[in-house]
Amino acid sequence: MQKEKDTSTERSILEAAKRVFQNKGMDGARMQEIADEARINKAMLHYYFRSKELLFEAVFKKAFALLAPQLNAILNDDSSIEEKIKNFTTNYISFIIKHPYLPNFIIQELNRNPNFIEKLATNNGFPNIQKFKGQVRDEIEKGIIIPIGAEQLFINIMALNIFPFVAKPLIKAFANLDEGAMDALIEARKNEVSNFIINAIKIK
Known part of the structure; x- marks a missing residue:
C-alpha cells in the first residue's frame, strides 16, 4: 500500500x-x-x-521517453527519405507543441552537464540514424536525391525543427507576432520544413 x-x-x-x-x-x-x-x-x-534541477531532469526524461521511441521508429522504418522527413517533422513539432520546455531544457542541460545526453543514449529507443544513413546513400546512388552527407541532412532536419521553439521570443519580436500568430506559424512549419528540405535535396 x-x-x-x-x-x-x-x-x-x-x-x-x-x-x-x-x-x-x-x-x-x-x-x-x-x-x-x-x-x-x-x-x-x-x-x-x-532540487529543482533534479525535478526538471525527471520531467524531461519522462517526456523524452515518449518522444525518442517515436522518432527512432521513423528513422528505422522502411519508408523513403522523403516520407521520413515528413513524418519526423510532423511528429517532432506536434510533440514539442505539447512539451514546449524540452528544446530549451536540452540546451541548458547540455551546458550544465555535457554528459547528460550520453546517459540518455544508453536507453532503449534512443534515436539511431544508422539505417537513415544507409538509405541516404542508396537514394543518392539511385539518383533520387542529390549527394549530401547523411549527418548533414539530419542536422538540417533537426535545426529547422528545433530553432523556432528555442528562439520563440526572438522570432515573435522580429516578426511582430502575438502568441496566436506564433502558434499558427509553428503549426504551418510541419509542411514548410519538410517541403523546404525535400525540395532542396530531391533531384527534379
Missing part, C-alpha cells in the same frame, strides 16, 4: 511540475509553486526531489 501511495505521489509531482515548467520555464519556476500545484507541502516535495 505504501509503495502504491509513493508512486501516486511522485506521478502527481511530475505532472504538477510539468505544468509549472511549461508556464514559467526552468528559471521562473519555484519549488513552492510546484508543491502547491501538486497539493503537497514543500518538505514532501524535497523528499521526492532534492
